Amino acid sequence: MLAPERRTRGDLAVAAAIVVAIVVAATLIWLHSDARGTTSITAGTPIPVPAAAVQVPDRLAELWHAPDGAIDAPLTVDGAVVTADDGTVTGRDPQTGNALWSYQRNMPLCGVASAWHSAIAVYRDRRGCSQVTALDGATGLRKGHRTSEADDSVHVTFDGTYVMSQGPTRLELWRYDLVRTIEYGHVDAPVNSHSQPRSGCDLLSAASSSSRLTVLERCPDEPALRLTILNPAPKDSQKPEEYGSSTLTNIVAAPADVRVLAVSGDRTAVYIDGGSSSGPVIATYDGSGKAVAQFPLTAPLAPNATIEKVGVGFTLWTGTQLVALRSDFAPIWAINGALGPGVLMAASVLVPIPGAIAVVDPVTGQLRSQIPLDRKGTETTPITMAVLGNVVLEQRGKEVFALGS
Secondary structure (H helix, E strand, O other), rough: OOOOOOHHHHHHHHHHHHHHHHHHHHHHHHHHOOOOOOOEEEOOOOOOOOOOOOOOOOOOEEEEEEOOOOOOEEEEEEEEEEEEEEEEEEEEEOOOOOOOOOEEEOOEEEEEEEEEEEEEEEEEEOOEEEEEEEOOOOOOEEEEEEEEEOOOEEEEEEEOOOHHHHHOOOEEOOEEEEEEEEEEOOOOHHHOOOOOOOOOOEEEEEOOOOOOEEEEEEOOOOOOOOOEEEEEOOOOOOOOOEEEEEEEOOOOOOOEEEEEEEEOOOEEEEEEOOOOOOOEEEEOOOOOOOEEEEEEEEOOOOOOEEEEEEEOOOEOOOOOOOEEEEOOOOOOEEEEEEOOOOEEEEOEEEEEEOOEEEEEEEOOOOOEEEEEEEOOOOOOOOOEEEEEEOOOEEEOOOOEEEEEE
C-alpha cells in the first residue's frame, strides 16, 4: 500500500503563490476590460412602437429636449428616440423624453446609426473608432459586438441593407449580424497589404446601397479625383471587387467641390462644382461608373449641405433651399428659405423654415399649410428632422427637440 501524500510547507507556499497570481491576473484583466468601463441599464418592458401618424398636426409645441452631440440627425429605433452624448447612448420615451434604457462606456462616441431594430454605437479606443455595439431599440439589451481597425473619426450611416463606417483612409460595410462584408482603403495587416486595388488614397466621401458602394478618393500621383464603384458584398471581404473606377479628368482640380451625395439602386449621384461656366450640377453614374446625366443646380452647395431619403426619393438641402429629387436624382421641385432637408409625415413632407414648419405636397412641392413654431433662439442650420408616431423631432445643433400637439 502506498503511503498517503503529505503536504509540506513548500507545497502550501506554492499553492498560495498560485492563488495570488490568479487573483492578480484576474484583477488586471478586469481593470483593463471593456466591462469595467461599461454601464448598461435596460428597459423593464419593451418600448411599444407607436402607430404611424394619419394626419399632420395643426399645432406643435416643444415636449422636451436633450443633448445629442454625437449624432447629426434625430434617431429613432422602433419605439424609442435615441440620443447620444459623450459616451452614453440613451433610448427615450418619445412623449416625455424620460430615459428608458441607456448604455455608457468610458470611451468617446464616434457615431450612432439606426439599423435592424438596433442602435449601432461606434466607440473610439486606441485602435480608432473600432468598438461597435448593437443595442436593441426596444430594451437596450446588447445584441452584438465587433472590433476592427478604423480611423480616429468616422461617418456612420445605414443604407437600408448595410451600415457603413467611413473614415479618411478606410471604410467598412457591416451586415445585419455585424459581420464585415467589405474593407476598403488602408490595411495594417502585412498579409493583406496587396489586397486593395490602390494604396495611400484619401477617401473624400462615400455612399452605399444594397447593390453598390461608391467611393470618391484622391490618390497619390493621379491628376484628378477618382470615382470607384464597388460590390458592397464581395466573396472575400478583404478583396474589393470593382465594377468600375476612373479619374474625373473633366473637373477643374483646384477649385473643385466634388462629393458623393447618395446611391439609389445601382445609380450614384455626385455633386460637382468644377469652377467652370456650367455651374454646379448633380452628375449621375450607372452601376459601372459610366456618366449618365447631369442636372444643374441654381447655386453651389453649402459645406454643411445634407441629403435625406424621403419615401422613394430624396431631399437635398443646399444651404438656402430644399430640392426634391426623384429616385434617379432628377430634381422635381424646390423650396427657397428651407432650414434643412425635411421628413415625410402622413403623406406630406415637413420642411423646417424660419418660425414654422412648412407642410408640402411630396409630388408637386405645393405648400399645403404652415405650422407656426417658436424655436426660441435655437434656429440654427441645418435642422434635420424625424417622425415617430405623432411626435416630430428636430435636431438643432447638439440638441434634439421633440414636438407634439
